[in-house]
Amino acid sequence: xxxxxxxxxxxxxxxxxxxxxxxxxxxxxxxxxxxxxxxxxxxxxxxxxxxxxxxxxxxxxxxxxxxxxxxxxxxxxxxxxxxxxxxxxxxxxxxxxxxxxxxxxxxxxxxxxxxxxxxxxxxxxxxxxxxxxxxxxxxxxxxxxxxxxxxxxxxxxxxxxxxxxxxxxxxxxxxxxxxxxxxxxxxxxxxxxxxxxxxxxxxxxxxxxxxxxxxxxxxxxxxxxxxxxxxxxxxxxxxxxxxxxxxxxxxxxxxxxxxxxxxxxxxxxxxxxxxxxxxxxxxxxxxxxxxxxxxxx
Numbered sequence: 001x002x003x004x005x006x007x008x009x010x011x012x013x014x015x016x017x018x019x020x021x022x023x024x025x026x027x028x029x030x031x032x033x034x035x036x037x038x039x040x041x042x043x044x045x046x047x048x049x050x051x052x053x054x055x056x057x058x059x060x061x062x063x064x065x066x067x068x069x070x071x072x073x074x075x076x077x078x079x080x081x082x083x084x085x086x087x088x089x090x091x092x093x094x095x096x097x098x099x100x101x102x103x104x105x106x107x108x109x110x111x112x113x114x115x116x117x118x119x120x121x122x123x124x125x126x127x128x129x130x131x132x133x134x135x136x137x138x139x140x141x142x143x144x145x146x147x148x149x150x151x152x153x154x155x156x157x158x159x160x161x162x163x164x165x166x167x168x169x170x171x172x173x174x175x176x177x178x179x180x181x182x183x184x185x186x187x188x189x190x191x192x193x194x195x196x197x198x199x200x201x202x203x204x205x206x207x208x209x210x211x212x213x214x215x216x217x218x219x220x221x222x223x224x225x226x227x228x229x230x231x232x233x234x235x236x237x238x239x240x241x242x243x244x245x246x247x248x249x250x251x252x253x254x255x256x257x258x259x260x261x262x263x264x265x266x267x268x269x270x271x272x273x274x275x276x277x278x279x280x281x282x283x284x285x286x287x288x289x290x291x292x293x294x295x296x297x
Contacts, residue, residue, distance in 0.1 A: 002044065005073075005077070006027070008073055009027055010029065010034055011041070011063070011067060011070050012070050012071065012074065014050065014057065015067055016142060018056035018057060018058065019056045038050070045062055045066075048063070049062055071140070071142070075141060075282070078284075092121035092122065092284065093122055093123075093284035093285070094122070095122065095124050095144050095145065095285045096127070097125065097126050097127070097147065098129045098142075098147070099126055099127070099128055099129070099134070099146070099147040100148060100149055100202045101201055102166045102203065102244040102271065103147040103163070103164070104126060105226055105244070106166075106227070107147075107163070107271065108126065111292060111295045114291075122287070128202050129202055130202040130206065131149045131202070133202075134274070135157065138158055138275065139158060144281055144282070144289075145285065145288065146158070147163055147273055148272055149269040150270040157276075158274040158275060158276055159274065159276075159277065160273065160274045161274075161289075161293050162270065162272060162273075163271045163293075163296045164270075164271045164296055165268070165270055166245070167261070168242050168243070168244065168267040169243065169245045169262060170189055170241070170242055170260040170262055171242075171251070171257045171258065171259055171260075172234065172257065173236070173237045173257065173258070176192075176237075176258070179258040180258075181260050183261045184260050184261075184263060185264060189242075190211055190218065190219075192219070192239065192240055193219050193220075193239035194218045194219055194221065194240055194241060194242075195222055195224065195233045195234055195238055195240070196222070196224075196241070197223060197230065198224065204223075207242055210264075221239050222238065227251070228247065228251060230243055231252075231255050231257055232251075232255060234257055235255045245259070273293065
């Protein structure tokens, strides 16, 4: 079988994106070229690698087997590149991080700048996912580092380290009926219109699940891509929103909003870094892990 590294990266990217089109873009290939490569691999194997479905593509049994070996090969290549790069012009490589919403929007951005400035040959790819999916992704080798909420049990599979404490709060317009509350349960807030995060947001999925457990659904007036945008629309009186306390405190300095703590136990979350095995990480990924651990301390 003659599979090159471009083939292996393409298979990984298509599987992660659940799309040949998006997988080709991530691989820097034209769609026609990517499709031809997949067809050639399938002909070489004598079996299909992906099954086409309404919402994209999923790996077949043969595809899953190839994905397993492709991850091992790419992981070893990255480890080799990082270690050998240390003898030349410093660390070199790409680190993939799976992160929940709060870490992606609030905690990671100020920490990444100093690291990237100190390591100009290292690139970092951040992808937002729900915490349970992050645990599965890191355990399966789809990312080197994950950042999850402590409500997810990852201790049995992964090494974990403290990262940050995050509290979810309700933000309201100044004259909203809930603006005067000292604290409020999420269930009580469900009677009001909400401003929510974009479809696919890990935090939005988390809130949707808690609303479902309360026997209802969020009445979303609009969806927006970040905490600052949510707070700006809340300020205009459209509805209320659940955001990270750090974002709410920052936005309150320049926006006419109230911040009401959520009384629910799940609203206070400890965020943790997780890796499959720290000693086995490529040098550049281990450097990022060490930087995040030092910064959180």
